[in-house]
Amino acid sequence: MSPAGPMEILLVEDNPDHAELTRRALSKGGGNNIVWVKDGQEALDFLRRTGSWASYKGAMPSVILLDIGLPKVGGHDVLRTIKRDDTLRYIPVIMLTTSGDPDDVSRCYSLGANSYVVKALDFGDFLARLGTAPEDRPVERLTERFGPIHWIHVTRADKVAQAVSLWRAVQTRAWSAGDAAETEPVYDARGIAHLRDQLAQQDAAWRDWFDGRLIEPHRVEYERFVADHAATLRGVLAHLGLEVERIPDPPMDRQGDARSDRWVARFNEEKELV
Numbered sequence: 553m554s555p556a557g558p559m560e561i562l563l564v565e566d567n568p569d570h571a572e573l574t575r576r577a578l579s580k581g582g583g584n585n586i587v588w589v590k591d592g593q594e595a596l597d598f599l600r601r602t603g604s605w606a607s608y609k610g611a612m613p614s615v616i617l618l619d620i621g622l623p624k625v626g627g628h629d630v631l632r633t634i635k636r637d638d639t640l641r642y643i644p645v646i647m648l649t650t651s652g653d654p655d656d657v658s659r660c661y662s663l664g665a666n667s668y669v670v671k672a673l674d675f676g677d678f679l680a681r682l683g684t685a686p687e688d689r690p691v692e693r694l695t696e697r698f699g700p701i702h703w704i705h706v707t708r709a710d711k712v713a714q715a716v717s718l719w720r721a722v723q724t725r726a727w728s729a730g731d732a733a734e735t736e737p738v739y740d741a742r743g744i745a746h747l748r749d750q751l752a753q754q755d756a757a758w759r760d761w762f763d764g765r766l767i768e769p770h771r772v773e774y775e776r777f778v779a780d781h782a783a784t785l786r787g788v789l790a791h792l793g794l795e796v797e798r799i800p801d802p803p804m805d806r807q808g809d810a811r812s813d814r815w816v817a818r819f820n821e822e823k824e825l826v
Contacts, residue, residue: 562613563588564595564630565648566622574617587613592625596633599640613643620649620656628663635664641722642746664722691765702792703769705762707755710775712823715747716815739815741822 561584565571571588578584587610589595595618597603616634620627627647634640644666649656657668694701708714719740720726724733762769770791777784782799789796 559584559614560611561586562595562598562616564592564616564618564622564627566590566619585610590623592622592627592630594624595622595630596625599634599637616643616645617648618645620647620660628659631660631663631665638740642743644750662725691767703762703767704772704788704791705758705769706772706774707758708751708774710816711748711751711755712744712819713812713816714751714774715744716812716819718747718751719744720812720815737811739818741819744815744819745823 561578563571563574563578563586565574565588568590571590575586575588578586587598589598594604595616598605598608599612601608618627618630622630627649631645631647634643634645641664645664646667646669647660647665648669650670660668691701720737723737724735725731726733770788772784772788781802785799
């Protein structure tokens with residue numbers, strides 16, 4: 553998980569062995585608070601504070617780890633319910649499954665999943681893929697397998713503009729300029745603020761991760777790429793030790809438009825009220 557600090561985690565997993573291993577791994581070092589529920593209905597009760605969770609006073613989760621094959625209410629239905637609920641849809645959901653079927657992956661992302669992780673047959677490997685294994689050595693393992701690594705950190709200085717773009721894409725399912733929007737996006741300052749803070753935390757976590765391993769990545773800023781994509785790409789290629797005679801034009805257009813600009817301006821005026 554992100555190295556940004558302790559987190560409130562909701563683990564929805566019907567397999568007690570997998571749940572126990574995940575809980576132990578996620579509890580190490582960071583002091584994460586983990587709530588484990590065994591089926592989809594209990595997950596919804598926890599999030600809505602109904603049923604056996606009606607009197608629970610703990611915080612809402614920072615992230616949800618959601619298995620697909622659940623009793624009572626399946627993982628897809630739980631995910632659909634979360635992403636349609638105005639009070640819950642801001643919570644990142646990571647799908648955990650033994651299925652690598654492309655149709656399953658596509659379905660989860662179309663329902664609004666933030667990430668999709670396939671459990672390995674070796675559950676220790678699965679935990680390592682989550683970045684939580686006690687002996688996790690990602691840099692060493694990558695170097696051992698692929699040789700010297702050239703690190704590139706892609707970031708965006710204007711986190712509000714980035715959050716607005718992501719907020720629109722999450723609602724419309726249009727992830728590039730050529731995609732047809734499935735729904736009309738709705739401005740919501742709370743949703744944008746949540747994504748802004750999440751993006752800032754993720755960016756800071758990556759910087760800390762690089763610093764902690766004494767890695768100096770080549771940094772690519774979105775704003776500089778938009779202003780001069782050719783110079784930006786030349787810098788990336790130089791970092792990789794490559795040269796080309798001509799930098800082609802980007803194969804896609806920006807999603808940002810006048811509506812995005814209005815939402816950014818509106819949020820910046822209202823952010824003190826959020």
